[in-house]
Amino acid sequence: MISGDISIMQSWEATLEVLDLSSNKLTGSFPNLTSQFERLTTLKLGNNSLVGILPSGLGAYSRLSAVDLSSNNLNGPIPSSFFTSTTLTSLNLSGNNFVGSIPFQGSHESELLVLPSYLPLESLDLSRNFLTGNLPSDIGNMGRLKLLNLAKNSLSGELPNEISKLSDLEYLDLSSNNFRGEIPDKIPSSVKVFNVSHNDLSGHVPENLRRFPMTSFRPGNELLILPEGMPAENTIPGPIHDSGNHHSSKASIRVAIIVASVGAAVMIAFVLLAYYRAQLQDFHGRSGFSGQTSERDVKLGRFTRPSLFKFHTNDEPPATSLSFSNDHLLTSNSRSLSGQTEHVTEIIEHPLPGGASASSASTNPNVLDNHPTTSGRKSSPGSPLSSSPRFIEATEQHVRLDVYSPDRLAGELFFLDGSLAFTAEELSRAPAEVLGRSSHGTLYKATLDSGHMLTVKWLRVGLVKHKKEFAKEVKRIGSIRHPNVVPLRAYYWGPREQERLVLADYIQGDSLALHLYGKSLN
Template sequence: MRLVILCFWIWAASAAAAAVAGSDMEALLEFGRGIRQDPSRRQAAPWNPTSSSDSDGCPVDWHGVQCNGGQILSIAFDGIGLVGNASLSALARMTMLQNLSLSGNKLEGVLPRALGSLASLQHLDLSNNRFAGSIPAELTKLSNLGHLNLSSNGFGGALPVGFRSLRKLKYLDLRGNGFVGKLDDIFAQLQSPVHVDFSCNQFSGSLASISDNSSVASTLQYLNVSHNVLSGPVFASDPTPLFDSLEVFDASYNALTGNVPSFNFMISLKVLLLQNNKFSGSIPEALFRETSMVLTQLDLSWNQLTGPIRRVTSVNLKYLNLSCNSLQGTLPITFGSCSVVDLSRNMLSGNISVVHTWGDYVEMIDLSSNRLTGTWPDQTTQFLRLTSLRISNNLLAGELPTVLGSYPELIAIDLSLNQLHGALPKNLFTAAKLTYLNLSGNNFAGTLPLPSSETNNSTTIDLSVLPVQTSNLSFLDLSNNSFGGPLPSGIGRLSGLVLLDLCLNNFTGQIPTSITKLKHLLHIDLSSNHFDGSIPDGLPDDLVEFNVSYNNFSGPVPSSLLKFPDSSFHPGNELLVLPRSASPNSPEGSGGRKHGMKRGILYALIACVIVFVTGIIVLLLVHWKISNWKSSEKGKGQNKNSATQGQDAPQRRAEIPSSEMHDVSLGSSPSAEYGGVSVPRGGMEGQHEAQCVDQPTGSISSLKDSSASSMPSLISSPSDVRSHHHQSILRVHSPDKLVGDLHLFDNSVLFTAEELSRAPAEIIGRSCHGTSYKATLDNGYVLTVKWLKEGFAKSKKEFSREIKKLGSVKHPSLVSFRGYYWGPKEHERIIISDYVDATSLSTYLSGNGSQLSLHQILASADLYVF
């Protein structure tokens, strides 16, 4: 009898196991029915239910499935390109499932509440898919869960309360979603996590209370809360010796304030990223000390830090980025073992020659946009590992040393926008690995030291230094200098060139035919030189930019270049023949040139007459105003009618159309409500932060000349302008944002292109050059933003040179330029200056303003003539 009972129980257990196994297989097949594409073909296609099973009861042709006794323990379908609607509720029936990993696919769906029934689940990874919705509270019932990764999906909403019950949770990654809520409350629920990544969400609150949770502070090794909307200080006033296990701390791209902590208490900290916040004060010296910590990466860029940079003696620090602050003083005499040093966009001064005391560990140096003087020292042969040298936009002077061409690993050199002069070292074009060379905006002269391709016995150029392999240069910008003479035929040996910019120099002669050997060339600018002869035929068909205007070319234009507009060839080149226009040798062409000359003379005469008449009118106005002032002093009113008749002329004044692109404020818009716009923070220049997906809601970059049609005409009386402005102030919303290059002439007011993007904008005027807007930054600083019309600025280098020159002009009646923005599109050209709330001269002359004094009248007249 006992034997019968034993057999019965064995049979019942086997039947139950078979039923469970069959249930798991059915659940997996149900999940498979939602898969529309399986490009890897690693699973049985189409998820065949008749597939044979192995000894553990798993389908033999299903990769990534592990079983035990016919029950599924693990499903790992990572990165195989599955597309479809994932039925996770079907998988929730697998009672023994311990690992569910579906990362790196294109699966859709939501997290069902049934997932809370997977009591055995230890590892859940759904990262890099298309899941959406909120996290159900039932997920916090997975008491055995140790690894949870939901990153890079479309989840949103607040996290459920109950993470406190996940006592075994060590790895938590929620980055790249749309979660919201107070980070303080979330950390208060965590027990003993090791890896926490909340980056690229919309979490708010502060980090000050993290140290209150001793269980978190003592076990945490990796913490990333970047790209959120956190505020306040980093930690409480005294964090005590906690976080002794923390190795990586990334709180970049937030709105954290206060001083940067010394982090003495974090004895294991290796990576510290706090860029793009609002930290102020000086940098703690403890971060640079030799024995204080094991820090290897430090990024404090894009903050509001001040003070000098002390000695860097740490032997562990390899990456140091302090760019875009307001640091002052001279360069440190040592940088320890740093391999990357970025101090660009600060207010550092002193002689650059101090770099000769730096060690031989340096690989990348960026000191751009400071106030450094001197020239690069020749005694710097220790930089055998140097790959990138950028010192643009400083006050460097003198000649380039030959040592620059001797660095064996050097890839990029940018010394643009300085005051360097003299000839270029010959070895600069034979450097073994140099691919990027930008020396634009200096005073270099002489001929280019390129070897001639016609002779191997040149007495002026040593060809023995030229390697057998042609130069690796792909970017060569020598624009806005004083180079002269013919362009050497050796230009053809720079076979890797992609960009060649020689504009605004004094080159002469014909372009050598060897330039047609540059088969990879995409951008070429030879404008504003003295080239003559014909344009060589055979340039690459893939050219996307070509400019030879302001030269003396003649003859027909090669057919491959006819795709470029006339502005690529004219002005200048009067003898150049474009098939789409009349030939210069034909009677029509000759007559056209004569007619054009007559028309030019006529325009010049008209301009002179207009200037003369304008001057007379201004003098008459001043004289009339003085007379009116004298008569009012005597209490006489007999000139009142004549004064009324003279009001119309000044009222017809518009904004000054200056050929030098100066945006002078002649009037102010009345205050009115306008729509503020904002753009969420996104990734910028950081090399270590996670990449986030922005969802912009509006920006100042949406303001284009098309919106100018809604602005009232300035050719009216001031009262008409005021009434019209009240009707035309716009609420501007657009999904665009500024992603180009923002250049500021000084560091008195620092802001980013992203901050300018989200600045509320109000139209205040327009001219023949473009439209002006009043923009208010996050910190309340008000700017005048001049958006230039499309096609107004063609060359970035010429535009930069002119704006920088005009920005240095100082005059009591002028508002100096603060900087400019050059975007990737032709219509994204912006001039930036301080906003001045001043009443226009026409308001006073029309009788709508208070009485001007004689001194004010003369000052205004001086401004108007300019």
Template structure:
């Protein structure tokens, strides 16, 4: 009996020894880096893990084939070492384990857009190879760890959209290699530390917006000479005057200081002169340019000079002006009025002389040698024939009534032919969109023009229509299609503009059959990007109405035979709303071909900014900035946002912008993102990377963070020069 019992105990012992040996063989078959990574898997709630760790098999020898893990062979080590963790957007709940700090060769930690909570462990910064930490979009709390700057190679730190609190640590001055510091949308309080920014000579992006910061803006912020893009301090409690040193920042930097308690006059020197009014909104005590809010003279309310109310209460009022002074003032006023009257008379006769020299009756010859100054900056160029605007207006007004007749109104001095010539000319359908049918019309002198038919409605809103057309016609820029004339009648509305001979950018990129083009070199693409940016900057900054295009996409960027871009279709949405008609409802222009039913409508517009896709939203200039950024990405990658940028059956990135951003966050090889056609031009690699950074700045999700088109154009002009 006892013998059998001993035998059973021995069998049980052997069983446990075998199991323990198997367990040890499984455990110790995994590399130390793999064991450290298992701590992350254990720190995540299993019910939120989903498929994020489905292939993290503990019985493998190396974790390098696990999802989200990248490795590299390191000299002196037999096994590949973990250099990257990228598990983002998985809605993982849990905490960040301190064991990740044992990954000595970890360079990139990307856990953004999850639901990690708790504080950032200080032991994480024992991984001294870290240069990029992306933890934004979680629920992390506690202070910003001061030990971050013990990382000698840290370049990118994005902790935005969390619940971090406390103050900004002054030891950040030791992060001399830091390029991007993004702490936006947290609960960080206290003052912005002073005396640290001059040491951060490599910082290119600083975003402290949407926190609880108070106090003044430090003077040494102006020492950030490498800064680019947007300096964002918006939505805090900052107070005091704007330091003049901010004007020492690079001219390409845009300010976002909205929603604070800043006060005093906005300086007009240096970078301040390049800022728009939106940079300073919702600071009630700020005044001066560009807010167009005058600064009051504070001397009247100073302690040494009592105001009139105080005088009336404390003693007899002061005597009024003497009769001599009153007479002198009256004489000065009369002289001023007389001088202004002389100026008005002079301008009137000068306009009359100009009108006699070249009237605006629609009799001018199209194709005259009119010289348009090429722009070295967005604001160079002329606005066109302003003197003849009222004459054109009156002529069309007189010709639009009666028995259904109309009139051809020339906007440009170099344009003339008879209406009958237009209506009899040969016409060919170029295409159709929501903004009307477009025809190519060849005039009697052999010169082609583009004619857009807007429809038949809106005959009661002529004055409004004419004002809009005149404003569009004043825009003159080499990279914008020129509107030459318009025709108004109760049953027809036409716009006549220059004909650009080489199609549009969409066709140039993808060909007429939708296949990628092989003819666009990097130099050509850069030329198209620069020209388009110049044209948009002109529309935004220098056109009479500071136009917003609102529908920038490749089909609206025409290219000529030298592949110079020409922006078309700006301002037409407003004209369509005035006519109140469906422009594609059919009809003819003289000898024009009928509308071809085979012309397909355009695909869903994926070039629009996220906020532009909200029903009822009004177009802004930042819409155009985002759309331009998508086009620039298309020029760089050769991929259309209309199509999936990958061939994988499990696509995680639904659009081109997110696909490129993910590639840069994970530091994928440039060859994985750029158009293969551009890889043949090795010398252009640095230029391509610089253009990528411009495009990513344009496509920021927050419209206020996106730079102005003027800044974008200036940055592009520096590439390749």
């Protein structure tokens, strides 16, 4: 936004033709530039903080066609030169503190203006000021007027019959004034928007105005007799803008429609894709060989690369208890992320009919490539995951879980506040439980050596490109404070592209999906 005193205009080049500084932070009083800017055609300084009285000769520029000084703090009388100009087609002084009468015949008794046979004004908006006096009969000289908005002033007297001469008039708003008497009979049929509510009019509503809704006359006008059968709903559209803004508004609307359409199409495609993937994952999960891991699957001994979890099925009997054993680790140099990976094999046991039991440990080397060995951790038999209906459903077939990850996190850990401190090494050995997975990555619950529980989001590969941008975004999100938002505690940037983590406090509770869909998830 541009700020400063508007008096700086005095030092500008006199060849200026169009001045549009609307919606800025300009201040000060409008300078007297009658002898300057003789080529000026457009003056738009609306929605600023201008004050003071307008120069009396502001409308005397020989080429001036459009003036918009709306939504400022200008005061004093309206310069009569605006209403003697033979070039001005659009005048908008709404939303100011102008006082006095509308100067069709001059604002002072000593000043007598001879009006031309017609005025070229097409749009006149003097609404939301403190204007007083009558609406002069000279309004009939504005034969080209399409918009007349005098709403929210203190105008009084009767409405002149000369309004009927405005054959091109489309928008007439005289609401919130003190007009009295009857409404002229011959308001032009070209009028599409009509509002005289909040006045003291009386008599009958003319026949040609009965097509307008009741809100065009009420509230106010208690003595005005409304015919039966008038539409009650407000069908009045928004105000007609001056012709100088009309084309730009239409272009803006077109651009907005195009952008909204493209955005809606992309959103619909994204929703359909997400729904398809969710259905596919749910089908795989119910079949027992989903490539997904969720809160029903496992409790891992350390953080692992989310996309490298894989399930394999065989024909061995079903089982219920889950454990990890060093006896079933495979050894090879064929596949690794950091030169050393781990392979964890599930052992699943289930009581057989008749009280018998069986156990199996599948380590068939023909199924997968061999991998370097490390030790795995046992999951807690009392974990709530083991009692989850979806977990039991997923383990109806014997499953082997392969996990590949670096032994330890060797990157940098950055904290957003000083209330919690731990090392990347401690995070590496923290027992982790998979809570869920989304398009952004996999969510874990991790328990530090101190017993403090964290929620860790392991971001999907390719989601984060640059460390500086990542840090800036995390800090911005971490600064958000709201009772319903869990604040971020830290983030981790590892040496490998797949090692990007965001950490927050763990909050006990079910997922949003469970609250939304309930038992249908089972």
